[in-house]
Amino acid sequence: MTDLRRDPADDQFRQEVRAFLAASLPPEMARRNRQGYHGPKEDTREWTRILHAKGWSAPNWPVEHGGTGWTLSQQAIFDEECTAAGAPMLDIFGLSMVGPLIYTFGTDDLKSRILPAFLRGEITWAQGFSEPNSGSDLGSLQTRAVIDGGDYVINGRKIWTSAAHYADLIFFLVRTGEGTRNGLSMLIVDAKSPGLAIRPIIDIRKEHSLNEVILDDVRTPVANRIGEEGKGWGYAKALLENERAFAAEIPRNRNHLATLRRIAAETIRAGRPLIEDPLFSAQIAELEVEFLALEFMTLRAMSQTGGGPSFGSLLKVRGSELVQRITQLQVEALGDCGAYLYSAEAHIAGEPQPAPGPDFAPGIWSEAMYRRASSIYGGANEIQRTLIAKQYLEL
Template sequence: MDFQPDAGLDAFRVTVRAFLREHLPADLANKPVGSVRSMRPDLVRWQKILNGNGWGAPYWAQKDGGTGWTVLQRLVFDEECVAAGAPTQDGFAQKLLGPVINAFATPEQKAEHIPRILGGERLWCQGFSEPGSGSDLASLRTRADREGDHYVVNGQKIWTSYAHESDWIFLLVRTDADAKKQAGISFLLVDMKTPGITVRPIRSIDDCHHLNETFFDNVRVPVANRIGLEGDGWTITKFLLNNEHATAADLPMLRRYLMQLRTLATTQRAGSKPLIARPEFALRLARLEAEVTAIATMVKRVAAMEQDHSPAAHAMGSMLKVRGTELQQRMSEFMVEALGDYGAVAYPEPHDACLETPMPHQDVGRGIANDMFFRRASTIYGGTSEVQRGIVAKMLFQL
């Protein structure tokens, strides 16, 4: 791999920074972000701004209405948005469902959904995991029985992030109970306002509400809302999960943590001196900076593999997922430690209103403990570390 600076990529970074300076409203910048995405009004407003300037789909090809950026350009865009404090986009629609619709949907389905995704008019959630069917996704039991030109869906999904404020859900269902378990799965798009859908909140260990249980009780879904053929769900899911290996480590998040740690290093004190003056703190911070740099280098390597359509990108993406999520956990723990006694304070969750009387260190401590608790799950969601290590062993060592 060529480790020389990419002048074209540097110029692109300058372009993105200039765009953010010009188009990111001051009242949207640096607003607290929840564990997965920004609050709906902020997300929708930012999506409309991006789309109005031709940047509504940074992760899609130009032929599909996207920017046509390379993998490395997308990474630069993500990094600069985090650095500028921009709201998130709807990652479920942009990075997961969007590529599926572009690759597998009918022209009628594209006309129905793509403009509304680009315009921020339709937010999505993902209905994959079920009680007992998380890492073993092919064992899902939610049924869809065909009755004429509709499916009747019955079952339960769990960990459906933001189902309570999403407009539609993309759903894996079993349409053939007698087929091999992977072969009997289909991929449906379902309007969350359809009668028979019940969403119940799950308050997670970070004391936030972004997770839900979602129940389907005789929910009638038009057959026209199925993506691909009946039984194609597993093939489509593999396509969906194999996208964007270079983003598996969530490098922008790691860099945000690094910025927060540097702030804590100079603002928090141990006795009469700032934390950075303590050799053991400075050493740990330096080691974490080195690890983030190593992850960044590996991300570039995987991005280059994706550009070349190398099959090794899948295994390397799994390695990134393991290393990146473990590093998220260690860095978020270190931030709580850096707050000292105030690391145990239950500061308001980022989406809650600020208290009339600010708590001590709220300006730097708000959301840190919540995030540390949330990151306990980062080695589980998106494919557990055990599953990722199995992929590496199988693809690189034929074990």
């Protein structure tokens, strides 16, 4: 695929990243990550520690807060190479969501307590926004926090909370007043706090990545509030813009397309490789063209400021629907080998073990099923289209 955005100076950086990955990424860690989207918590921690020793554990942060200070092009190269090598996905909740909020709006005390430990791989995050009756419409959430002495006391329920069972800290959007614009605040809570219960939600893959979180008189210090009380709505909007832009998942989609081409090249249908079928190869070409357009749209969004939430919504809609089409075509290309390849016992044991089949087949079906939800999480695509119509097209 033609790559139009690089300048020659990036080639040396790419080689540096590749050499580092070859020397530092444990092979077993890479194998596990290639066969499942949600790798073990221990892998994420260990990989973060490895990157921290190199000074690379926050590739998208400014230098003054412990980041690399890399250009957008360098960030993209790093993400591409890590994904291609099978490196564990870093903690996106910390890196691209709550971390930037803390170093932008948090007190010096909060920054010093949280950020260095996160960069060392000592803190794993979860995000507590959605509720049983408040999903895309976060302004209607009902989980409430009231001040009692030096603490907030929190009561309510959160749903679809990814990785809460792994998390050390959870950042919650809670109600501290009335209304939307001035009635919400953002609080950090220890996941092991008394009164905080985490209930697993088992998905269609028989995997545990989602949770319901119950808060019953849970206490957290006022010092754990991010920014000002009542300003949580503005902080959440900025955070969700990052989440929706991330939904384009350029490095992972690039890797999915490479996997699709490999499947098509090695799968024999009617006596010839599937890639030689003109109708199937045309479908791949169409997806690659759409991916290239999405890639440039993402780079444009990353290079601009003040673009408004509609830009994140555009990326979210296009990226989530593209990955659904790519992963679905992977399953179709695999044919009989596209069936579920992990046993329930292996999942319960904590690490999926592949059944017999091509070495590229394990995890394909599981990933495709997981991606059915990509048009829902981070704000349903129907809601995003409404935002685009109102804020971008002014309809």
